[in-house]
Amino acid sequence: MGQVATLRALDAAIVSAFANAGMADAATYTPAGGVAVTCTVLVDRAAQYFGDVGEVVGRRIVVSLFLAEVPSPARGGVVTLADGGEQFRLSELDLLDDSISRWVVTHV
16 A cells, blocks of 8 residues: 555544544535535634744634545535534635645635
8 A cells, every 4th residue: 555545544544533533524525516525524613823923813714624535625615514514615725635635714
């Protein structure tokens, strides 16, 4: 198994454990004008971001999507949480690696 497959398998195991502990959410991701896909997401409602000299300048909501479930998330896509129907629109890409795409989001 290569590095990307290993990383994705590790992240899948971690998010599964988080979901079983109530720390991850079942959701759907719908790209702009596309078809919804089922996925599991991590929602951080108080992610800090930092200014030029390292001070915390604010907080924002970020949603992490797993590329094994959502291969090509894009700005404008909507994540809908299965529990309660809360919706987030992908606004700004915050992090991208071989397994996770993390987005700054806004409420829909």
